[in-house]
Structures are given as structure tokens and as C-alpha cells.
Amino acid sequence: MHFTLDPADIAFREEVRDFFATGIPLEWRTRVRAGLRLNPEELVAYQKRLAAKGWGAPTWPAEYGGTGWSPIQQYIFWTEAAEADAPAQFHQGLELIGPIIFTYGSPEQKARYLPRIINADDWWCQGYSEPNAGSDLASLRTRAVRDGDHYVLNGQKAWTSYGHVASHCFVLARTSDEVKRQQGISLLLLDMNTPGITIRPVATMDEKHHTNEMFLDDVRVPVDALVGEEGRGWEYGKVLLDRERMVTASVAVFLIQTVKAIRDAATRRTIGGVPLIDKPGFRAKLAQYEIEVIALQTMVLRVMADASAGVDSGPLGSMIKLRWSQLSQAGTALWVGALGPEAAHFSPLDQGSSLPLDMPYAMQGALYARVTSIYGGSSEIQHNIIAQRALGLKG
Amino acid sequence: MRFSYSDEQAMLLESVDRFGAQHFPPAERHRLIQQGRPGEEAAWAAMADLGWLLLPISEDCGGLGGGIAELMALGEGFGRHLVPGPYVASCVLAPALLAHGGEAMHGLIGELGAGSAIAAAALLEPDGGYDLNYVATSAKGSGDSWTLTGAKCHVEDGGDADWFIVPARSSGLAASDRDGITLFLVAADTPGLTVERFRAIDGHRHARLTLDGAAAQRFGPVDLALPLIEAAVARATCAQLAEAVGSMEAVSDITLEYLRTREQFGRPIGSFQVLQHRMVDMRIACEEARAMLCHIAIASAQGEAAFQRAVSAAKVRIGECGIYVGQQAVQLHGGVGFSDELIVSHHLKRQMMLSNAHGSIDHHRMRFAV
Numbered sequence: 191m192h193f194t195l196d197p198a199d200i201a202f203r204e205e206v207r208d209f210f211a212t213g214i215p216l217e218w219r220t221r222v223r224a225g226l227r228l229n230p231e232e233l234v235a236y237q238k239r240l241a242a243k244g245w246g247a248p249t250w251p252a253e254y255g256g257t258g259w260s261p262i263q264q265y266i267f268w269t270e271a272a273e274a275d276a277p278a279q280f281h282q283g284l285e286l287i288g289p290i291i292f293t294y295g296s297p298e299q300k301a302r303y304l305p306r307i308i309n310a311d312d313w314w315c316q317g318y319s320e321p322n323a324g325s326d327l328a329s330l331r332t333r334a335v336r337d338g339d340h341y342v343l344n345g346q347k348a349w350t351s352y353g354h355v356a357s358h359c360f361v362l363a364r365t366s367d368e369v370k371r372q373q374g375i376s377l378l379l380l381d382m383n384t385p386g387i388t389i390r391p392v393a394t395m396d397e398k399h400h401t402n403e404m405f406l407d408d409v410r411v412p413v414d415a416l417v418g419e420e421g422r423g424w425e426y427g428k429v430l431l432d433r434e435r436m437v438t439a440s441v442a443v444f445l446i447q448t449v450k451a452i453r454d455a456a457t458r459r460t461i462g463g464v465p466l467i468d469k470p471g472f473r474a475k476l477a478q479y480e481i482e483v484i485a486l487q488t489m490v491l492r493v494m495a496d497a498s499a500g501v502d503s504g505p506l507g508s509m510i511k512l513r514w515s516q517l518s519q520a521g522t523a524l525w526v527g528a529l530g531p532e533a534a535h536f537s538p539l540d541q542g543s544s545l546p547l548d549m550p551y552a553m554q555g556a557l558y559a560r561v562t563s564i565y566g567g568s569s570e571i572q573h574n575i576i577a578q579r580a581l582g583l584k585g
Numbered sequence: 586m587r588f589s590y591s592d593e594q595a596m597l598l599e600s601v602d603r604f605g606a607q608h609f610p611p612a613e614r615h616r617l618i619q620q621g622r623p624g625e626e627a628a629w630a631a632m633a634d635l636g637w638l639l640l641p642i643s644e645d646c647g648g649l650g651g652g653i654a655e656l657m658a659l660g661e662g663f664g665r666h667l668v669p670g671p672y673v674a675s676c677v678l679a680p681a682l683l684a685h686g687g688e689a690m691h692g693l694i695g696e697l698g699a700g701s702a703i704a705a706a707a708l709l710e711p712d713g714g715y716d717l718n719y720v721a722t723s724a725k726g727s728g729d730s731w732t733l734t735g736a737k738c739h740v741e742d743g744g745d746a747d748w749f750i751v752p753a754r755s756s757g758l759a760a761s762d763r764d765g766i767t768l769f770l771v772a773a774d775t776p777g778l779t780v781e782r783f784r785a786i787d788g789h790r791h792a793r794l795t796l797d798g799a800a801a802q803r804f805g806p807v808d809l810a811l812p813l814i815e816a817a818v819a820r821a822t823c824a825q826l827a828e829a830v831g832s833m834e835a836v837s838d839i840t841l842e843y844l845r846t847r848e849q850f851g852r853p854i855g856s857f858q859v860l861q862h863r864m865v866d867m868r869i870a871c872e873e874a875r876a877m878l879c880h881i882a883i884a885s886a887q888g889e890a891a892f893q894r895a896v897s898a899a900k901v902r903i904g905e906c907g908i909y910v911g912q913q914a915v916q917l918h919g920g921v922g923f924s925d926e927l928i929v930s931h932h933l934k935r936q937m938m939l940s941n942a943h944g945s946i947d948h949h950r951m952r953f954a955v
Contacts, residue, residue: 194886470951477954481898488876488883495588509869576868577861581841584856 203266210274213239219275220548223451224555225444225518226398230313230355233280237310240279246308247284254292254300255308261494268443278444282352283307283314285437287360290377293429294418299379317347317361317380317404325571328371328424332406334363334378340410341378347404349565353389354402356382365420377423379415386410396557438507439490442514445483448521452476455528455548466528479524486513505580508572515563522556588879594658601662604631609666611928618669618788622745625670633700641677646684646694653820653885657827657878664831667928667935669788671703673824674742679704681817682750682768686804693748705743706750707794708814711736713760715948717814721760722796724753724767732777733769733801737794741942744782744790747773751794751801756808768810769801776800787935816889819896822943823881826903829939830874833910836932837867840914860917867913870906877902900949904940911936
């Protein structure tokens with residue numbers, strides 16, 4: 191077994207550490223540690239800073255403007271970012287549609303969109319789910335009907351996160367009816383300024399506006415908005431499954447931020463003159479949490495090392511998604527618990543009422559964490575995937 | 586960075602796997618462990634021939650100088666087949682402690698490596714929990730002449746030991762002072778030493794010692810043995826942690842096969858989603874446990890403190906995962922899982938015992954938290 195970093199990787203780590211030593215505003219910290227996304231303008235500024243350094247797309251191949259880093263370098267990058275309380279990069283352009291465009295897109299699409307994703311000139315949102323197509327996505331009903339050199343889209347999309355700030359949307363729509371439901375679905379790239387698109391905010395339990403419903407009424411998009419071939423959009427999603435481990439792996443690394451948040455909160459708060467962190471009951475809970483985070487991070491490191499060595503990690507990606515969502519829920523709950531009675535002070539009712547430190551973000555993070563086991567393939571779907579694909583258990 | 590065994594280590598694991606399958610197929614193992622030590626002796630002799638008893642012993646002491654990864658490969662193979670015997674006590678922990686006694690101990694270490702003697706370390710005392718620094722047993726004497734008085738409530742795998750390594754308090758006021766602990770060697774038949782022996786539920790055999798002025802041979806640094814004990818125990822624990830991982834993966838494989846083949850309600854029980862999801866959770870537990878072995882291996886390059894903290898973290902998570910997997914394996918097998926005949930319940934019993942060996946989950950969680 192060989193478990194030490196190569197000298198080149200150690201030098202790389204120093205370079206990354208230097209980069210993150212500055213430029214991460216303190217006011218980001220609590221939100222980042224709570225697993226909450228920063229405001230769009232903050233994320234854009236962060237992405238532009240990375241892009242200026244040539245690090246805008248850590249997981250992309252160099253030929254498309256990515257860093258071309260090895261998986262171990264990516265792991266180092268995320269670890270250092272997490273240590274510095276930097277945010278995770280916004281993933282919908284970088285990890286969801288970008289890789290599909292550079293794998294299946296036309297030369298024109300690549301030239302037009304990829305640099306603008308890296309430089310955060312465009313903001314992409316995802317138009318996949320529908321009111322009656324959640325975990326069972328293949329039952330989607332939004333239609334794209336060919337009309338001359340345009341497609342005309344009609345339908346309703348659900349959970350269109352950041353649709354209210356996005357400049358573009360990638361949409362799955364049915365272009366024909368086939369016996370097999372996964373066929374006849376096409377992937378289209380939309381400019382959000384196209385007439386006929388209506389975005390309505392959806393209030394969520396964390397009282398933060400991330401997500402929306404999207405109505406498509408006779409939305410006309412030119413045929414060159416089609417990615418790849420008509421009717422094969424479902425297949426293109428598979429490139430995401432292969433890359434999914436990278437996405438979940440990256441966010442899992444950021445759990446060390448939550449550990450720090452819990453420790454800080456429990457150090458600040460005293461009960462009977464004793465800091466909470468020094469009470470054996472709390473210490474044991476925090477130790478347990480930290481140990482489970484270590485297990486997950488080492489699973490991530492294994493995936494990345496396997497990927498570097500060209501070895502298939504099998505179901506580890508799904509396992510990491512599952513465990514990450516559980517631990518983001520457990521960690522934020524522990525954090526809220528550490529705040530004690532003042533965790534009830536979510537929002538000031540008058541000007542003189544000042545919120546306790548960490549609020550409202552700790553609570554908001556704990557609430558937001560509930561959706562992490564639902565989105566991106568719910569925990570139950572992840573169980574099905576592992577059972578069927580990795581263990582060969584049939585329904 | 587690589588997360589798999591080297592070719593040589595993989596070959597070692599493969600030969601231990603074959604050895605376990607050959608010497609301890611479930612039915613045969615069942616028969617042999619009921620004989621106690623005599624049932625293990627043929628396998629022990631074969632392991633000596635293969636050089637495995639010498640593998641963990643340092644080259645300075647005439648051994649093969651195996652590292653953490655070799656210990657893990659061996660332990661994993663033992664775990665897959667629940668190979669019984671005092672391997673960790675006599676070939677990993679005892680030689681690591683005796684090595685501090687210099688050349689005077691090379692003879693005994695050689696016997697341990699050849700399989701002609703068995704030694705065990707008596708580390709735990711009544712009222713001391715799992716704390717290695719709790720040593721109330723007193724050592725009186727000087728030079729080469731020492732006697733020990735006190736009690737050691739549990740000696741892991743000490744049931745067949747010819748020799749006991751006994752930490753005793755040579756100075757220091759309180760029983761839990763970190764300084765003032767010295768190592769002694771006591772023969773099992775020494776007058777003044779009473780040895781009570783016990784069989785555990787997993788077939789391992791342990792001991793309890795009462796020392797009443799028992800003559801003992803001092804070795805290693807006077808008063809300063811605790812860090813050496815902690816380091817040796819951490820290293821020995823790695824072999825047991827790997828054993829737990831090997832065992833939980835094996836019983837998880839057995840359970841998966843059972844889900845595929847056992848039919849109820851006219852179809853394989855593995856077609857039921859509730860059982861599929863449970864099986865997935867068992868697999869995730871196995872992956873977490875394996876990740877903790879990797880975590881130890883990474884930490885071992887970062888100094889002794891980082892290494893020991895990683896071992897404590899692994900004791901917590903591997904212990905929890907192992908017991909979970911063992912319990913669910915029994916549950917998913919239904920009634921036959923509860924039977925003594927199937928190997929399944931034996932994996933659970935071994936996991937339960939391993940989780941307490943050299944410190945319980947709770948003990949190590951608090952050790953990690955400090």
C-alpha cells in the first residue's frame with residue numbers, strides 16, 4: 191500500500207494553499223460552513239477569480255479550458271478550499287451541462303458555451319424534473335415540437351433551482367412518443383430571455399429562495415439548440431452518472447467546514463461556566479461525527495485514487511452521495527443543538543433585536559440539509575441503484 | 586497514492602485466504618474450536634512453517650519486519666475465515682513489547698516466532714476500564730530481583746500463554762499516573778501467580794491474573810514504559826481491525842449469496858426492496874470500515890500521535906460497522922442465522938469480541954475526542 195503524496199502533489203498543495211490564503215471574505219464563512227450557497231453575485235466573483243487563475247474548471251480536460259488535473263489534484267484542491275472556508279463552486283454549469291456539451295455538443299456549442307461557463311458569464315439551471323416526474327424522470331411530459339427551423343416547447347418544470355437568476359437552461363423534453371419511455375427525449379439549450387418562459391418562486395422550508403417552477407408556453411428555440419441527436423437526450427444523462435462521483439466527492443470534502451462550525455459554536459457557549467465542548471456528552475457526539483466524516487473523506491480519497499489509477503470504483507459514488515447527505519443532516523443538527531435555546535432566534539422582529547452568532551444560517555443549513563437526501567437521486571433511489579447495479583439484486 | 590495492497594501484500598492476503606479456507610472450513614472450524622488449543626496446533630505449526638509468526642517481528646529481533654500493511658493483509662485473511670488463535674497477542678503485541686528488552690529477550694522472541702512458546706500482555710486492571718495508564722499492580726525490588734503484587738482482570742488471548750508481560754507500577758503515587766510504569770516478564774508457572782482461564786464466545790481464550798509477590802524479570806526503560814505499551818497496542822490493534830474488516834466483508838458476501846438463492850413467497854428474498862436496501866447498508870458499512878483502514882495507513886506516515894488517534898477513530902467506526910453487519914447478516918438469514926451451525930452467527934460473535942479488544946468503542950471515542 192502506498193499512501194503518501196508525490197513531491198509534485200505536495201508542491202501543488204502549497205500552491206493551492208497560497209491561493210486560498212487570501213480572497214475568501216470572512217462574511218462567507220458561516221453560510222459556507224452551513225452548506226448554504228452564497229449569493230449569486232458572490233459565487234460569480236469567486237468563479238471569476240478561479241477562472242483568472244486558470245482554475246475555473248477543476249474537473250474538466252485541458253482541451254476544453256479545464257485544469258486537466260488528476261483526481262488526486264482535484265481532491266487536494268477541494269480539501270484546501272474547504273480548509274480555507276471557500277465555497278464549493280456552483281455546479282449546474284460546471285458539472286451538469288458543461289461535460290455534456292463537451293462530450294456531445296457541436297463545435298459551435300462548445301465554442302459558444304464552454305468558456306462562458308468557466309468564466310461565469312452564463313449561469314445555467316436545470317430543467318429536468320416535472321410535477322409528475324421526480325424520481326421517475328422518464329415519465330416527463332414537456333414537449334418540443336419541430337416547426338421549421340425551431341422547436342416549440344410546452345410544459346411545466348419543477349424544482350428549477352436558480353432559475354430566477356439563470357441566463358440559460360438545459361431542458362429535457364419529449365420530441366416523440368416511443369414504446370420505451372427513455373427514448374424520444376431530447377436535450378435542448380434555452381436562453382432564459384426567450385419569450386414564453388415564466389419563473390415562479392417556490393417557498394421552501396429553509397426560507398431561502400433557491401428554487402422555482404418553470405412554465406414553458408410556446409417557447410421557440412432554434413434547432414441548433416439541440417444537443418447531439420434528437421431523441422437521445424436520456425443517454426446523454428449517462429455521462430453525468432459517470433461524473434457524479436466527482437460532484438458528490440467534491441461536496442463531501444467540504445464537510446470538514448461543518449465540523450469546524452460545530453466546534454466553534456460549542457467552544458463559545460458555556461453552561462455553568464464550562465464550555466459545551468468540554469462536556470463529555472457533547473464531546474462524544476462531536477467525536478462520533480468527526481469519525482464518520484473521516485470515514486467518508488477517506489472513501490472519497492479512495493474514489494479519487496482509483497480514478498487516477500484508472501480503476502472503476504463501482505458503487506462508491508452512490509454510497510458517498512448517501513452518506514454525505516446523512517452527515518450533512520447530522521452535522522447541521524448537531525450545530526443547531528450546540529447553539530442551545532437561542533437557536534430559536536431565527537429572525538429579528540425589530541431593529542434592536544440582534545441575532546446570535548451563526549444564526550440564521552445554522553438553522554437554515556439544518557433545514558436545507560433535509561433536501562440533500564432527496565435531490566440528485568434520493569437516498570432510496572441510490573439504494574436501488576447500488577442494489578441493482580453493484581449487487582445484482584433484481585426487483 | 587495507491588489504495589490497494591502491493592503485489593506482494595496481495596499475494597500474502599491470497600495465501601492467508603487459501604490457508605483459512607483449507608484449515609478452517611466452517612464445519613471443520615466448528616469441530617476444532619471446541620477442542621481449545623489442541624484444535625489450533627496443526628494450523629499454528631503450518632503458520633510457523635510459512636513464516637507468518639515471524640512476519641510482524643522486527644528484523645533487529647530476528648523477524649521479518651512486516652509493516653502495518655502486511656499486518657492488515659494477514660488480519661484480513663484471518664478475518665475472512667475466522668481463523669482462531671493467539672496470533673495478535675503472541676506474534677504482534679508481545680514481540681513488540683519484548684523488543685524493548687534488548688538482546689536478553691531475543692531468545693524468547695525467537696520462540697514466539699517459531700511457535701514453540703506463547704506470550705500475552707496483561708494490560709487491564711479492575712477499576713481501570715480500558716486505560717493502559719491505570720496500573721495499580723506494584724513492583725518491588727531492584728536490579729534483577731523484582732516481585733509483583735496486584736491483579737490483571739483481563740489478558741487478551743492469554744489463555745494459553747507460557748509467558749505474561751506485566752506492566753507494574755515502579756513509582757508514582759496514583760494508579761493512573763502516566764509515569765512510573767515498568768514492564769516485567771513473568772512465567773505462567775511462577776509461584777505467587779494465579780492464572781484463571783476463560784473461553785470467550787468466539788472461541789478465543791483469555792486469562793485473569795492475580796499476582797502475590799510473584800517473581801518477575803524487569804525489561805525496558807524503568808518508569809517510562811507507557812508510551813511503548815501504547816504504541817505496541819496501537820500496532821497490534823491494526824491487525825485486529827483488519828480482521829474485523831475481513832470478517833464483515835466475508836459475512837456480507839455470504840448474506841448477498843443467501844439473498845440471491847433463498848426463496849420465500851415463490852421468489853428469491855433478494856427481490857424484496859426492504860432486504861435489498863438493508864444489504865446495501867451492510868455494503869456501505871463495509872466500505873466505511875475499509876476506508877478507516879486506509880485512514881490508519883495514511884496517518885501512520887504522519888507520526889505516532891496521528892497514528893494512534895487514527896487507530897482510535899478506526900476502533901470506533903470499524904467496531905460499529907462490524908457489529909451492524911454481523912447483526913444484519915443474522916437477521917437477513919432468518920432462523921438459520923441464529924443457529925450455531927452456520928458460520929454467520931460466528932462472525933457476529935467475533936465482531937462483538939473484536940469491538941472490545943484493546944478498548945471498547947466508547948473508550949476509543951473519548952480517546953479520539955481528547
